Amino acid sequence: MLVCAIDVTCEGFQANLQCEGQVLVIHGANYGRRDKTTCSAGRPASQLQVVQCSSQTSTNVVAESCNGKNSCTISASNSVFGDPCVGTYKYLEVDYTCQFQTVTCEESEANLQCGEILVIHRADYGRHDQTTCSNLQPHCRLRDVQCSSPESIEVIAASCNGKNSCNISASNSVFGNPCFGTYKYLEVDYTCQCKYLITEENKYKKSYYVFILFKDRLQDAETMKQEEKDAKEFNLRIKS
Structure with missing residues (x-):
């Protein structure tokens, strides 16, 4: 509880x-x-x-x-x-x-968990710095730090709000591709x-x-x- x-x-x-x-x-x-x-x-x-x-x-x-x-x-x-x-x-x-804050690298799956009901406050699929999810990535894939999918919050909220748990892929197929050639990540802030x-x-x-x-x-x-x-x-x- x-x-x-x-x-x-x-x-x-x-x-x-x-x-x-x-x-x-x-x-x-x-x-x-x-x-x-x-x-x-x-x-x-x-x-x-x-x-x-x-x-x-x-x-x-x-x-x-x-x-x-x-x-x-x-x-x-x-x-x-x-x-x-x-x-x-x-x-x-x-x-x-x-409030929980999660970061999921591109092509991995975000796993949001709650004892009660998920409430999504913020979500963003893109890139805002050169260090997050940068391991083994070439510099050319980290340079664009003004990258954001405008549909992020709507997609996450529609998939996860009201559930006890939620899995969603941090991928272009789910959120679109807001910056071609850039390695992205999904940030989600939520409470229960x-x-x-x-x-x-x-x-x-x-x-x-x-x-x-x-x-x-x-x-x-x-x-x-x-x-x-x-x-x-x-x-x-x-x-x-």
């Missing part, structure tokens, strides 16, 4: 986002306060009263610092995000997934659609778990009840 993450870091601490072997994709962030319970231990009630507190720059700040990296550390502090509610003890929430979210409270280095339905997934009452039941069982397994 694929798990996506919401990282919660209390004010004054460091958020540490990790995507081992993949890259971070930030979907949203908020530095402020949305309830009276999160990051509330040892805090006077006066610091927890304001629950409509949000730094408008949160997502941009985190995205600029973390997108495309394997790991990222960012301080949950007024010096980074500003102070959207003076006197309130705040926390930083970051909603992110880990998430079903359950883990929430981690960094202050105490302990984890607690929540189930969140994605807003863009419309479900009937019976489906929601079943997923809530599945999530509770998932949470219990993680905690035990």
Whole structure:
């Protein structure tokens, strides 16, 4: 089962986002306060009263610092995000997934794998440097570094989106030949659609778990009840 993450870091601490072997994709962030319970231990009630507190720059700040990296550390502090509610003890929430990046040399087969559902974000068949997939290739086949098949994303998305796995050939027969005489490669960036979210409270280095339905997934009452039941069982397994 694929798990996506919401990282919660209390004010004054460091958020540490990790995507081992993949890259971070930030979907949203908020530095402020949305309830009276999160990051509330040892805090006077006066610091927890304001629950409509949000730094408008949160997502941009985190995205600029973390997108495309394997790991990222960012301080949950007024010096980074500003102070959207003076006197309130705040926390930083970051909603992110880990994105796969694959490179497949021409005439080889790309093999995309997911525990859940493939979502293609970017694809390009061509060449953009002289080093990628250059082994044993003569220099004359590596010189054109402004080579790109415009149909790349459409072809990959049509073949792979919505599947658990997908195999596709990095070849001219599939993508056309955007640069004759050049040895090409296929780059694909993709994520796996998430079903359950883990929430981690960094202050105490302990984890607690929540189930969140994605807003863009419309479900009937019976489906929601079943997923809530599945999530509770998932949470219990993680905690035990």
